[in-house]
Amino acid sequence: MNQPQSWEARAETYSLYGFTDMPSVHQRGTVVVTHGEGPYIVDVHGRRYLDANSGLWNMVAGFDHKGLIEAAKAQYDRFPGYHAFFGRMSDQTVMLSEKLVEVSPFDNGRVFYTNSGSEANDTMVKMLWFLHAAEGKPQKRKILTRWNAYHGVTAVSASMTGKPYNSVFGLPLPGFIHLTCPHYWRYGEEGETEAQFVARLARELEDTITREGADTIAGFFAEPVMGAGGVIPPAKGYFQAILPILRKYDIPMISDEVICGFGRTGNTWGCLTYDFMPDAIISSKNLTAGFFPMGAVILGPDLAKRVEAAVEAIEEFPHGFTASGHPVGCAIALKAIDVVMNEGLAENVRRLAPRFEAGLKRIADRPNIGEYRGIGFMWALEAVKDKPTKTPFDANLSVSERIANTCTDLGLICRPLGQSIVLCPPFILTEAQMDEMFEKLEKALDKVFAEVA
Numbered sequence: 001m002n003q004p005q006s007w008e009a010r011a012e013t014y015s016l017y018g019f020t021d022m023p024s025v026h027q028r029g030t031v032v033v034t035h036g037e038g039p040y041i042v043d044v045h046g047r048r049y050l051d052a053n054s055g056l057w058n059m060v061a062g063f064d065h066k067g068l069i070e071a072a073k074a075q076y077d078r079f080p081g082y083h084a085f086f087g088r089m090s091d092q093t094v095m096l097s098e099k100l101v102e103v104s105p106f107d108n109g110r111v112f113y114t115n116s117g118s119e120a121n122d123t124m125v126k127m128l129w130f131l132h133a134a135e136g137k138p139q140k141r142k143i144l145t146r147w148n149a150y151h152g153v154t155a156v157s158a159s160m161t162g163k164p165y166n167s168v169f170g171l172p173l174p175g176f177i178h179l180t181c182p183h184y185w186r187y188g189e190e191g192e193t194e195a196q197f198v199a200r201l202a203r204e205l206e207d208t209i210t211r212e213g214a215d216t217i218a219g220f221f222a223e224p225v226m227g228a229g230g231v232i233p234p235a236k237g238y239f240q241a242i243l244p245i246l247r248k249y250d251i252p253m254i255s256d257e258v259i260c261g262f263g264r265t266g267n268t269w270g271c272l273t274y275d276f277m278p279d280a281i282i283s284s285k286n287l288t289a290g291f292f293p294m295g296a297v298i299l300g301p302d303l304a305k306r307v308e309a310a311v312e313a314i315e316e317f318p319h320g321f322t323a324s325g326h327p328v329g330c331a332i333a334l335k336a337i338d339v340v341m342n343e344g345l346a347e348n349v350r351r352l353a354p355r356f357e358a359g360l361k362r363i364a365d366r367p368n369i370g371e372y373r374g375i376g377f378m379w380a381l382e383a384v385k386d387k388p389t390k391t392p393f394d395a396n397l398s399v400s401e402r403i404a405n406t407c408t409d410l411g412l413i414c415r416p417l418g419q420s421i422v423l424c425p426p427f428i429l430t431e432a433q434m435d436e437m438f439e440k441l442e443k444a445l446d447k448v449f450a451e452v453a
Contacts, residue, residue: 007032007044021401021416028405036063039426039433041413051413052425052437057227057259057378058290060427061339068291068335075331084113084325093325096333100298103268103337104281110304112297113325117258117284118152120295121221124254124282125156126319127297127307128218134310141175142212144205144220144251148181148229151221151256160221162229177212180204181226184235185371185382186390194235202241214249221282224270227259230420231380233373239276252279252303258295259378262286262337263346263427266353266376273375279303289336292329345427349377352434359438360423368449377427380420385453392419397452406444412437 004013008029017025032044039062040048054060061068075092082090097111112127114120125143132140145151147162159172162181166172180201181187188197209217220242226232246253255278260270263286267273271281280303284295299307311317323329340346353376360379364372370384383400385393393399400416407414407421415422425437 038062058285061289071335075328090327092327092330096330106300114295118157121151121157122154131310150228182234219252221254230417256282258284292332294329378424410440412440
């Protein structure tokens with residue numbers, strides 16, 4: 001057997017790709033990366049790319065932050081690995097739990113660790129099933145989410161994810177119910193105001209609860225801004241409309257802050273940006289600035305008390321992961337929180353967000369951009385064939401994929417999602433780098449729209 005020689009051929013011969021457009025890989029090859037410099041990544045050929053996707057939303061301090069690297073090295077020297085089982089955990093784990101409750105919107109609470117956001121959402125569902133059964137309501141198991149929401153890839157979190165591609169796995173599992181996506185531009189009906197749209201979604205929620213039975217619904221999960229759905233901020237007043245309904249029927253509200261948490265929307269939490277108080281928060285990605293795989297379930301006081309009572313009844317919570325509360329991950333997370341909140345990264349997001357929006361607003365004047373949307377350092381441009389009617393391009397044209405590939409050729413990494421191009425750069429981005437991002441994006445748009453429009 002002849003062994004492949006190039007990095008690209010070796011990658012394609014021996015690796016399986018997740019969420020990857022395979023025709024692009026077969027045609028263009030894999031970008032094999034060796035290292036990063038600030039917000040840039042460098043491939044095996046020495047080409048530099050401004051990564052406006054922050055890795056996968058998470059490398060918010062860039063790819064070579066010395067403080068985070070030193071925190072990891074120091075903890076590996078001191079205590080390189082442990083768990084959080086059997087009444088034992090590292091001192092770093094204890095300190096991180098204290099810090100997460102301190103910076104949460106809750107007065108007090110409890111923290112449970114996982115290896116990812118997917119596992120954290122999965123864990124939260126199991127917690128809800130567990131506590132409801134302990135409270136004498138074992139039938140309270142249904143989970144409410146929204147179409148276009150993304151909550152992960154485990155069997156449970158993929159069932160929560162309102163994306164049609166999960167049908168290839170035979171998902172969602174029974175009992176996972178998807179409500180209307182709160183994207184007014186796309187799903188508002190003709191002549192319907194934004195307030196009327198929100199009222200319709202609130203009625204849909206209450207009608208669903210009534211139809212299914214409130215005593216069968218375990219919880220409602222929502223991202224403050226839908227991330228992998230295409231950066232979809234909620235319609236104005238959405239959370240204020242739905243939260244009273246959830247409270248009325250005693251249905252816990254879980255804020256999935258895997259993407260929004262720790263600064264992406266301009267505040268520490270997306271729920272603060274959109275002014276609602278959840279019962280629990282799911283955290284990952286920015287929690288460690290991408291320097292370690294970690295997720296966390298942060299329970300507010302009511303759910304913490306109820307879960308604790310359920311645990312006491314059977315003397316344990318029979319769930320966990322080998323690397324839960326990993327001491328190196330916790331040490332990195334403690335440093336990452338400090339970096340984002342105290343080294344000017346969150347402030348840089350707030351400072352440059354208006355410049356970000358202004359640049360996209362200018363680009364959105366093009367006839368083939370139907371909408372620009374976002375907040376903070378998470379934005380999207382939606383490509384359309386016809387702007388007045390919001391008609392999308394034919395799917396077989398792969399317009400967003402072509403734009404993203406052209407950007408890559410120009411030295412810019414961005415993400416295609418549906419017919420949208422998503423920009424979510426690291427929080428360390430400078431004005432000059434933002435200008436570079438827009439310059440390369442506009443060149444790519446000019447080229448692709450000239451080909452397909």
